[in-house]
Amino acid sequence: MADTVQRPILLGIGGDSGSGKTTIARGLYRLFGAGNILSICLDDYHSLDRRARQQAGVTALNPVANRIDLMEEQLWALKDGRSVLKPVYDHATGTFGPPEQIHPKPWIVVRGLFPFFTERLREAFDVRVWLDPDEELKYHWKVQRDVAQRGYSVAQVIRQVVERQDDLRRYILPQARYADMVVRFYPPPGYFGKAGAGGPAGNGHGAETPPDLHVRLTLRRSAPAPGVAEAIARAAALDQERHGTRRGAGGVRIQRGAEGGETLVEVDAGLDGHVAAPLVRDLASMLPIDPRATEEMGVFLAGGRDPKHSHSLLITQLAIAWQMVAAHESTRSLVTERASPA
Ligand SMILES: Nc1ncnc2c1ncn2[C@@H]1O[C@H](COP(=O)(O)OP(=O)(O)OP(=O)(O)O)[C@@H](O)[C@H]1O
Numbered sequence: 001m002a003d004t005v006q007r008p009i010l011l012g013i014g015g016d017s018g019s020g021k022t023t024i025a026r027g028l029y030r031l032f033g034a035g036n037i038l039s040i041c042l043d044d045y046h047s048l049d050r051r052a053r054q055q056a057g058v059t060a061l062n063p064v065a066n067r068i069d070l071m072e073e074q075l076w077a078l079k080d081g082r083s084v085l086k087p088v089y090d091h092a093t094g095t096f097g098p099p100e101q102i103h104p105k106p107w108i109v110v111r112g113l114f115p116f117f118t119e120r121l122r123e124a125f126d127v128r129v130w131l132d133p134d135e136e137l138k139y140h141w142k143v144q145r146d147v148a149q150r151g152y153s154v155a156q157v158i159r160q161v162v163e164r165q166d167d168l169r170r171y172i173l174p175q176a177r178y179a180d181m182v183v184r185f186y187p188p189p190g191y192f193g194k195a196g197a198g199g200p201a202g203n204g205h206g207a208e209t210p211p212d213l214h215v216r217l218t219l220r221r222s223a224p225a226p227g228v229a230e231a232i233a234r235a236a237a238l239d240q241e242r243h244g245t246r247r248g249a250g251g252v253r254i255q256r257g258a259e260g261g262e263t264l265v266e267v268d269a270g271l272d273g274h275v276a277a278p279l280v281r282d283l284a285s286m287l288p289i290d291p292r293a294t295e296e297m298g299v300f301l302a303g304g305r306d307p308k309h310s311h312s313l314l315i316t317q318l319a320i321a322w323q324m325v326a327a328h329e330s331t332r333s334l335v336t337e338r339a340s341p342a
Pocket residue numbers: 015016017018019020021022023024112113141142144145185213300301302303304305310313
């Protein structure tokens with residue numbers, strides 16, 4: 001009987017180009033371990049390569065430039081435990097490479113521009129996360145990344161960002177409403193003037209660690225584990241108690257909506273790194289993960305190149321992992337119920 005077998009848990013991470021999807025996914029990859037997690041980028045499902053898009057005058061943010069049907073078909077196949085032959089898009093060249101055979105694993109993380117575009121796609125996911133960073137920060141990230149990794153000049157990226165605005169508003173941003181959790185990184189006042197942050201025109205250099213960012217997590221009623229809000233607040237309070245005012249931890253605020261509506265969790269940039277430890281312990285007690293894996297989480301590429309660490313990123317990755325584990329627990333109890341009829 002098919003439903004007595006634990007199926008893979010699918011996480012969808014959506015957001016505009018440069019909103020930090022790959023960065024979040026990389027930390028989850030470290031946490032769950034390469035043997036247990038399959039990471040998919042929906043850019044592989046572009047229907048047109050870079051040159052064809054330019055010739056046709058369409059942007060990558062338009063559904064006509066993407067194979068939505070194939071995304072649906074392949075995500076559902078993976079969810080059902082079947083392997084698929086996935087297309088491959090190479091950002092370094094702007095062309096397609098040979099397709100690759102991929103096999104389902106217990107955790108599947110899918111990131112892209114269109115993860116929640118159709119009902120069939122939305123329903124494939126156990127957890128839906130949307131990334132909505134501060135706009136200036138997002139374009140700062142995108143310019144640096146596209147110049148460092150994708151062979152664009154600053155002027156080309158800025159032109160592309162302007163050309164994409166209509167499609168961004170029409171097709172991409174409306175998907176945010178379907179998320180269980182929305183993540184907003186935003187800079188503290190004066191951020192762009194500080195060492196390591198670089199200017200908004202993408203002239204930052206990665207040698208220095210940029211100052212950390214604030215993050216706001218919005219947990220909607222549909223989130224598998226809204227209780228992660230309390231876990232983060234408990235961890236921050238515990239750390240404050242342990243280290244007193246010297247470290248000045250705390251830095252977490254929770255605001256609950258009426259009648260089980262949205263819960264907002266604000267995590268300040270100044271939060272001490274120790275706050276992650278109790279969260280990691282709690283997670284590790286629910287999951288067969290190696291707590292040491294978290295030492296490699298919270299990493300982003302400053303200037304699109306140099307690995308640096310961020311506490312707010314680490315907490316965010318753990319909060320997302322928590323949702324995945326909760327989704328796994330609820331499907332596991334379903335499986336157990338079905339496997340042992342009364
Ligand atoms: N939490 C973060 N803190 C600091 N910098 C970040 C963070 N997230 C992303 N960045 C920066 O933004 C750049 C773009 O992020 P990333 O590649 O993860 O975006 P993406 O959404 O996957 O983009 P695309 O859809 O275009 O592939 C990274 O190279 C990194 O420099």
